Each structure stands twice: as structure tokens, then as C-alpha cells.
Amino acid sequence: NNSILVIENIIRYKEMGYHPIEAAERGTKEIAIAVLSTTATNLGVFIPVALSGGRMGQMFNPFAMTVVFSTLFSLWVALTFTPMLAARIGSSSGPSKLSRFLTGWWQWLYNGFDDLHHVLVKGTVGHPFLAILIFTGLTAGSVAIMDRIGFQFFPSSDEGQVSISMETSASASLAMTDRLVRQIEEHVMEQKYVKGVDVVIGGSGSQSGLNRATVRVYLEDTPERPSSFQFAAPLRPLLAALPDMKSSVTAGGGRGGVRGKAVQIVIRGDEVDVLNDTAMKVMAMLREVEGVVDVDLDWRTGRPEIRMIPDRLRMGRLNFSSENLSDLLRGYVTGLKAGVFREGGKEYDILVKLSAEEVSSPFQLPDLPFPTSAGFVSLQDLAELKDTMGPTQILRKDRQRSITVDANVYGTTVGEVYQVIDRKLKEIPLPPGYRFSYSGEIQSIQDNFGTLGFSLGLAVLLTFLLIAAILESFVFAFVIMLTVPLSIIGVVPALILTNTPMSIYGLMGVIMLVGLVVNNAIVIIDYAEIARREGMDPDEAIIEACKVRLRPILMADATSVIAMVPLAMGVGAGGSYRSPMAIVSIGGLIAGGVLALLAIPPVYKLVWRLKKRFGYQVREQSIVG
CATH class of the missing domain: 3.30.70.1430 (Multidrug efflux transporter AcrB pore domain)
Structure with missing residues (x-):
């Protein structure tokens, strides 16, 4: 895109009759600040992503680093090789007959769009408040229908x-x-x-x-x-x-390294019975949520077991400890070492234990004899025996016993059911010392969407500061950043029309848009300021800037959109994972690119109206004089 901006501006000077070398010099010099600004915004977006840690860093670090270095190299090429080649290749007299024949259809379409765009821009400049109201309404409407977009951590594949x-x-x-x-x-x-x-x-x-x-x-x-x-x-x-x-x-x-089912609710506390009762209530609640299937929990009643409760008072009178009881009982089952058998230079332990029939029969267990100071005493006289169902496993999280209720999601997204589940989960009473928490994909959404949300905010801040530093104006940096919310007008319909939920890759596409959609506004305002400094009225300057910069903006946006179409179609291995990123970028670029040509002019006009009202023009004249 940097080379497109440079070479288009050079060609424009050639069409104005300048010598190719002079056209290359003037065209590159005029567009250099805009190219530098667009490059800086891209770097400001991707460098934080490239330096992020955790799972997000693992997933997007290679992608972000690739974009950073390719962007830097493209800036070098655009400001060195491109002007040199443009000055020496091509005719200064304009395109050949063959070129005009092959591109005639495009020129016809472009001229029609240019005329329509010129009329619309003059209309927005003539009625700035109405234009701003319309764009604000479109943005608010897009935000209002965002609830129709589902949310999930990783795209389905x-x-x-x-x-x-x-x-x-x-x-x-x-x-x-x-x-x-x-x-x-x-x-x-x-x-x-x-x-x-x-x-x-x-x-x-x-x-x-x-x-x-x-x-x-x-x-x-x-x-x-x-x-x-x-x-x-x-x-x-x-x-x-x-x-x-x-x-x-x-x-x-897979779902980006998330194991288990999509919905996992962890219940933590001390008593297994209370945890189990609460888990039953959570399971009943989940079964009522539309789109939730395969509801289950990780706690099992287990196999039948006999639990022994030692009679410590009687055992104390017999000088018999719990350790003696457990050791002898283990010996009955697994064997007691009675001696050593030697043969061929090898030794083998001799174990004495009950027969398999005796071990497997719970009816003989109470009569097992145990030697005490008062002679042999049966097990039932030393301990109370209870038939119970023991858990096959006892799970703990953060040193607390836990039971996890899990479920799959079908026909909807995790984000949609999460909103319902979270609301209903708060209606289930919990005793003191017990709490709910999420695991699995819901936890990943909470953790990683927050990380990317921070990256998005940081990208917006860095982009704003970079633009303000390069253009030496916080006001115009703010005007340029207004194109970011305009991209929502394209992002939301693109996701809805393609039935694509927002995912971690989709949010990455939103972060990319911060560095992409501002480029059009930078190019427009940069030329408008050049024209204004040459004596043109601000209204005429912004209209002229939109007309002059329409062609490179359309070319740059078209190349970006076309390049992302295969990615949006999910072509190739793992293409379905990255598809949301391309869909978000395409929708945002189309809306942000086209609407920037119409939304920036009225805001630019109002900015200069305010500047004149507060005496900017007087100060400027006094400095010149």
C-alpha cells in the first residue's frame, strides 16, 4: 500500500506534465509524511501484539513480527526503489493505446464513482451536522445489533x-x-x-x-x-x-488448546455432599438452557466399599493401635512376609495371605482375627463396618474439594449461552465457604479476550500519539481516529451475513483495523493541509483532497480486500480458524475506507470553523506578518 500511494502520486504529477524525474521527486516528497504516518500506525498496532506473552503471544507473535518487518521493508522500498523505477519506467506522455483499451472499463467505472463521490462530499461539507448525525446513527445502530453476533474463544472447525x-x-x-x-x-x-x-x-x-x-x-x-x-x-x-x-x-x-467440554462450571467447598447437591442444581439449570447438550459432572459415586471406623476406646484397652489394624488388614489382602525362599542364588519373599474367595467375600471380613494383648479379637469387635459407595477420585482446586459440571454447546456459541448461564448461576444459593468459577472455553474467553482488549486499547492510544507526533496536531489526530468506530459499520454486518461468531481471531482483525482504517484519513487530511497552506479555503481544500486521494485510497483498499478474500473463504489447512480475522478486516476496510471519504470532510470543516472562532487565523496572520 505504501508503494501504491507513492507511485499514484508520481503518476498524477506526470499527468500534470512534469518530467518523470521531477514528478518522482515532487510526488514522493508530497506523500512522504502520509506514508510515514500510515507505516507508523501499523507498527503501533502490531508491536504490542508481537511483544505480548502468554497464549496470545504464542498464537500471534509470528504473525505480528512478520507484519512489523514487512511493513518496515515496504516503507524503505516505497521511498527508494519505487520513485527510482517510476522515474525511469513508463512514458511521460500517458498510457499507451493498449493500456487504455485494457483498462477502459475500469476508468469508466472510476469516473462514474468519482463524480458521485464528489457530489456526496460537497453535500457532507455543505451540511456537516446532518452528515455527522447520520454517521453517528449508523455506528450506534451497528453497536446495537452486536448482540446478534455470537462469541467463542476459537472458531469452529x-x-x-x-x-x-x-x-x-x-x-x-x-x-x-x-x-x-x-x-x-x-x-x-x-x-x-x-x-x-x-x-x-x-x-x-x-x-x-x-x-x-x-x-x-x-x-x-x-x-x-x-x-x-x-x-x-x-x-x-x-x-x-x-x-x-x-x-x-x-x-x-480443537479450540485453541482448551481441553474438555465447552462449558465447565467448577464448584468448590469442603463437604462432598454439599458439593454434589449444588452440582445437581447446576446440572438441572444447564439442561434448561437452549443450545446446551451433554450435561454431566466429573464426580462419581464409585464402586461399593466397606468403611471401617475404629473403636479407639476398646483398641486402647487392648493396647492395639489403628496402625496395627491397617497393617494387618493390608497383610490379609496383599500378604504378610513370613520368610524368604532361596533357590539358584536368588531370594523370593514368602507371603501369607487369605485366599481369593475369602478376600472377595465381604461376609467373612467381620470375623477376621487380629492378635491383641487379650488374645485374638475379631475385626467387628475392633471397628464399626459400614457398606458405602466411595468416590473413584477426589478432585481439588486451590486446595479445596471441587466438582466440575460440564456440557457441550450445539446450534449456538459459547458466548451466547454464557450470558444466560451466568445470570441463572447467580440465582443458585451457595452456603458460606462455597463458590462457583468457570473453566474451559469460558475461562479462556474471560482471560484472553481481556488481554486482546487491552492490546486493542493500547493500539488505539499508540496510533493516536504517533499520528499526533507526526502531524504535530492533537486535533487532527483525533479527527483521524474517528474512522476507527466507523469500521464497526462494516464489521458487524460482515459477521452477521457470513454467520461468523466473534472469536479470538476476529478480535485480532479488529486490532488490525485500527492501523488500517486510519490510513485513508491520514492521506486525505495530509493533502488538505498542504492545499490549505498554499492558500486554499479549508472547505475547498478538503473537497479537493478527497478528489485527489480517491484513486490511491480505492487502489490500496481494493488490494487489501482482494488479498484477504481467500483467507475469508477458509481455503487451505487451518483456513477456517483464520477466516474470522479476514471477514472482520474486509468488512471494516470497506466501511471504514468508503465512509472515511464522506465522514472526514464535515468534521474537518467544523474543526477549522472552531479554530477560526477562537482566533487561530489572526495568530497565523500575525506570525506571517
Whole structure:
């Protein structure tokens, strides 16, 4: 874009009859401040992103560094190679007949647009308050319909895979789990567009157990097949109808390193029973939220167990401790070392323990003998035995017991359901010492959108300060920054029309726009100030600036928009992830670029009206005199 601004200005001087070398010199000198300003704004936007840490730095640092160095190199090329080549290549007498023939259609369109634009600019300058009111209304209207845009941390991606996680009763055997998995596998293989199925029984890590299994379905890579999200939808009611089984269905790809389901609500406290009761209320609430599916929690009743409560008073009279009780009981089950067997130079421990039948029978446990100072005493005389259901795992977060209620989202976005969930979650009473918190994708949205929001604010501030320093005017820097909210007029409709939720990549596109949309205003005001200093009235100067700078602005915006079209279409590996960034940039550039040509003139006129009212012209004349 820097080279476009320079070479277009050089060509304009050639068309005015200047010698190519003089045209290159005048054209480059005239546009140099504007080119330097546009480059500085781009650097002011991307340098903070390039230097940011955390997950955002990992994701966008390479991209930001690439933009920073390519922008610096483009500035050097635009101010050195481009003028040299423009002075020596091309005819000073204008385009050839072949060029006029090939570009005649474009020139016809441009002339028509130029005439229309000239009329509109004169209208906005003639009625500045009405024009500003219209643009303010358009911006406010775009902000008002922003709630129609969903929010999610990472863009959804159809990778042609569907994952089915299932869990049977805690006491289920491997054979029972295998039988249910085979039923699911057979049903899935009967569906169209299924390429293959992988099955893992037993799980891994904290989700291990013979009652757990994961079925991963691979879909054919054909344009006719439904998306993985559409394929997964009918599976949910089918799996829900199977008895004695819990299941969840996840479609698409990863979510930027976020593990687990999209919605994760963590309940923290001390008592497991209170946590479990609260979790049941949260699950009931989530099931009422539209778009929330596969509601579950990570707490399980576990397998049957026998809990022993030692009778410390009786054990004390028998001179028998809890450690003696646990050690001997462990020995009954795993074995007591009774000696060593030696053979062939090797030693083997001799363990004495109960038979498998005795260990597996809970009815014989109370009669197990334990040696005490008063002789052998049965276990039931030393401790109280209770049949209970013990948890398979006890999870803690921040040194507190916790239960996590999780769910998937279908047919909507995490941001939309989060607003509903957060409101309803506040209606659930919590005892003192207990609290809710979010994890998973909601937590990522809260953390990382805040980081990018800070980067956006920093980008706006740096851009404003850089423009003010280069143009030596805080007033005109403020006028130029007014084009930033104008881009919202294009961003919101672009996301709505393409049915694209705002994501972390979309917000990155908004940050990019800060450095892009101000460029048009910089180019316009820079020329208007040049014309005004040469004696032209401010109204005439801004109208002339819009007419002269229309062509390079259209060329620069068109190249940026066209370059982003393939990215917006999601072409290539991972293209769907970066698509929101391009969609936001295209919408913002079109709106910000076109509207800047109409919104800046009336504001510029009012600024100079205020300056004259407060004596600026008198001071300027006294200095000149």
C-alpha cells in the first residue's frame, strides 16, 4: 500500500506534465509524511501484539513480527526503489493505446464513482451536522445489533471427526462395556459417509476405568457429506436412549488448546455432599438452557466399599493401635512376609495371605482375627463396618474439594449461552465457604479476550500519539481516529451475513483495523493541509483532497480486500480458524475506507470553523506578518 500511494502520486504529477524525474521527486516528497504516518500506525498496532506473552503471544507473535518487518521493508522500498523505477519506467506522455483499451472499463467505472463521490462530499461539507448525525446513527445502530453476533474463544472447525465418550455403571465389567460399544459401533458404521471407527475401552488418566470408552468416528473427505456437527446431532438422542449409560458427543477440531467440554462450571467447598447437591442444581439449570447438550459432572459415586471406623476406646484397652489394624488388614489382602525362599542364588519373599474367595467375600471380613494383648479379637469387635459407595477420585482446586459440571454447546456459541448461564448461576444459593468459577472455553474467553482488549486499547492510544507526533496536531489526530468506530459499520454486518461468531481471531482483525482504517484519513487530511497552506479555503481544500486521494485510497483498499478474500473463504489447512480475522478486516476496510471519504470532510470543516472562532487565523496572520 505504501508503494501504491507513492507511485499514484508520481503518476498524477506526470499527468500534470512534469518530467518523470521531477514528478518522482515532487510526488514522493508530497506523500512522504502520509506514508510515514500510515507505516507508523501499523507498527503501533502490531508491536504490542508481537511483544505480548502468554497464549496470545504464542498464537500471534509470528504473525505480528512478520507484519512489523514487512511493513518496515515496504516503507524503505516505497521511498527508494519505487520513485527510482517510476522515474525511469513508463512514458511521460500517458498510457499507451493498449493500456487504455485494457483498462477502459475500469476508468469508466472510476469516473462514474468519482463524480458521485464528489457530489456526496460537497453535500457532507455543505451540511456537516446532518452528515455527522447520520454517521453517528449508523455506528450506534451497528453497536446495537452486536448482540446478534455470537462469541467463542476459537472458531469452529470441521475436521471430519466425531468423538463419542461413554460411561456405564461403576460396577460394569469389561465384557459389558465392550458389548455396548459394539452396539454403538455397528450403528455408526451403518451411516453414510463414515470412513472408519476407532474404539478405546478403559480411558486414560483420571478418566480411566473398565466402564469408560471412547469411539472416534472418521468421516469421508467428500463435499457431499454433512459437517461433523450435523452428523453428531442425531447421535445424541440415540445414545441417550441406551439404558445404564452416559454419553457425550463432540464434533469438530480443537479450540485453541482448551481441553474438555465447552462449558465447565467448577464448584468448590469442603463437604462432598454439599458439593454434589449444588452440582445437581447446576446440572438441572444447564439442561434448561437452549443450545446446551451433554450435561454431566466429573464426580462419581464409585464402586461399593466397606468403611471401617475404629473403636479407639476398646483398641486402647487392648493396647492395639489403628496402625496395627491397617497393617494387618493390608497383610490379609496383599500378604504378610513370613520368610524368604532361596533357590539358584536368588531370594523370593514368602507371603501369607487369605485366599481369593475369602478376600472377595465381604461376609467373612467381620470375623477376621487380629492378635491383641487379650488374645485374638475379631475385626467387628475392633471397628464399626459400614457398606458405602466411595468416590473413584477426589478432585481439588486451590486446595479445596471441587466438582466440575460440564456440557457441550450445539446450534449456538459459547458466548451466547454464557450470558444466560451466568445470570441463572447467580440465582443458585451457595452456603458460606462455597463458590462457583468457570473453566474451559469460558475461562479462556474471560482471560484472553481481556488481554486482546487491552492490546486493542493500547493500539488505539499508540496510533493516536504517533499520528499526533507526526502531524504535530492533537486535533487532527483525533479527527483521524474517528474512522476507527466507523469500521464497526462494516464489521458487524460482515459477521452477521457470513454467520461468523466473534472469536479470538476476529478480535485480532479488529486490532488490525485500527492501523488500517486510519490510513485513508491520514492521506486525505495530509493533502488538505498542504492545499490549505498554499492558500486554499479549508472547505475547498478538503473537497479537493478527497478528489485527489480517491484513486490511491480505492487502489490500496481494493488490494487489501482482494488479498484477504481467500483467507475469508477458509481455503487451505487451518483456513477456517483464520477466516474470522479476514471477514472482520474486509468488512471494516470497506466501511471504514468508503465512509472515511464522506465522514472526514464535515468534521474537518467544523474543526477549522472552531479554530477560526477562537482566533487561530489572526495568530497565523500575525506570525506571517
